[in-house]
Amino acid sequence: MSTKFLIDNAKLIELSINENAEEIEKLDQEIGDGDHIFNVQRGIKLVIDLEPTIKDLPMSKALNTIAMKVLSGIGGSSGALFGTLFMTLAKGKNIDSGVDFNKSVEIFYDAVQAVKMRGKADIGEKTMMDVLIPVANTLKELNQKEESMETILNKVIEVAREGMLSTKELIATKGRASFLGERAKGHIDPGARSSQIMITTVCESVINS
Amino acid sequence: MKKFMNNADDFLNESLQGFKMAHSDIVNVHFDPSFITRSSKTKEGKVALISGGGSGHEPMHGGLVGFGMLDAACPGYVFSAPTPDQMVAASEAVDSGAGVLFIVKNYSGDIMNFEMGAEMLTGKSATVLTNDDVAVEDSSFTTGRRGVAATVLVEKIVGSLAETGASLKECKTLGDKVNKNSGTMGVAFSSCTVPAAGKPTFDLGLDEIEFGVGIHGEPGRRREKIKSSKEITDEMLEAIMEDLKPDNNGELLLFVNGMGGTPLLELYLIFDNAMKYIESKNLKVSKSLVGNYCTSLEMQGASITLTKLDGEIVKHWDSPVNTAAMRWGM
Incomplete structure (x- = not known):
């Protein structure tokens, strides 16, 4: 993985998020307050704009620059959660001497644990964690079993989709939708949907490269 | 949509600029990152009160900055929590050494961003979390009740106590009491x-x-x-x-x-x-x-x-206040 990988994938994510922007906005208007898609779009644009700043930086500095930009530029829950994700990735051991697939799995797993702590949310609470936690667990488990990268990433795409869909029948206990009680049932969580799109985009781009 | 607006990107900054010029006797507005402070420095030994949240709730919180209420406010984008760098910059500007009391409405985004801001501070801080909205069922497993209009009352009453030189702990205790009441x-x-x-x-x-x-x-x-x-x-x-x-x-x-x-x-x-x-x-x-x-x-x-x-709350409710949105006894 290189800083070029980060920017290239941010550009791909921008495309896939924009394709699904209306759907995400609608989901958020049903059970949130409608700002999630704008926060996500703003955040991705901020990351892409960092290209000249980070392209020659070591991985840890590049990730930390992204973290600070996301944290200060997005706001809301998304800023804090994605900021925490990148901040933890940046702290990954020895990442400046190269990040292979094993290393990526390891630092992503740790970053998801940090996001879980920041948001104080677990699986089953109708949030983005219903996608991120199963994805991190699947990555770690299958990688330990030494499955091929392609098998693992295809499974991750599947798990992310299942996690996203599982939020539909959940009652939210965390986040803005928690104020709705039973009324949030029957709606997919917008944060779970946007996270699933991002994960799927990155997995597909790695598989196809 | 009909709004007084030039474009959505400049919406908040233009409004903050106007607020700054209209109330320059009471407040100062700082940009990159945005935060609102009083036009005068925090008295030495006085606990600094900082609140903030998404914009769109005006006059809360910027209009409540001034003598007898807040020392600073951090405005986020419309309905989006402000970011930790705003809280850090505001704290550095108004902390006189007696500590910072954050007044935060119970919304996940606000809590996370204020928490990260507090973690980045070198000085001491405490937080009063408001959750007065009885419309929401409360439970220890959920985000719980929302912080809404009573936040204004908390800011007035604790703001008055802070002017007397009360400690960070005393300010937090009164804030929690007003919220609970x-x-x-x-x-x-x-x-x-x-x-x-x-x-x-x-x-x-x-x-x-x-x-x-x-x-x-x-x-x-x-x-x-x-x-x-x-x-x-x-x-x-x-x-x-x-x-x-x-x-x-x-x-x-x-x-x-x-x-x-x-x-x-x-x-x-x-x-x-x-x-x-x-x-x-x-x-x-x-x-x-x-x-x-x-x-x-x-x-x-x-x-x-x-x-x-109770007697304590009444005393601090009646005391003088001078902000853009609330003024009496001055």
């Missing part, structure tokens, strides 16, 4: 439109009201047909009383808050209806506040807050 219920008659979204956050039929609405237009307890003001007011107060359980003959503060699109004429009508209900329950309203303080952009609607009073 308060209950709020809101009703919306219309939705509101986030500038970047360009269309209303939710659809409400011409003859429908959302009972228990939050301050971002997020749905509440139930949707129903509009009724008389008396019926709506009674239902709001019933919900608050059930939660707050004020003592017989106890004294209360009654705060009728407009959501932004309801005229004062109607807010005073609600006040009249509420007084009649409260008197019928053998309770006494000895302090009052009516106006648009904790708004949801242009939403039509109102919230009612009741706060159980």
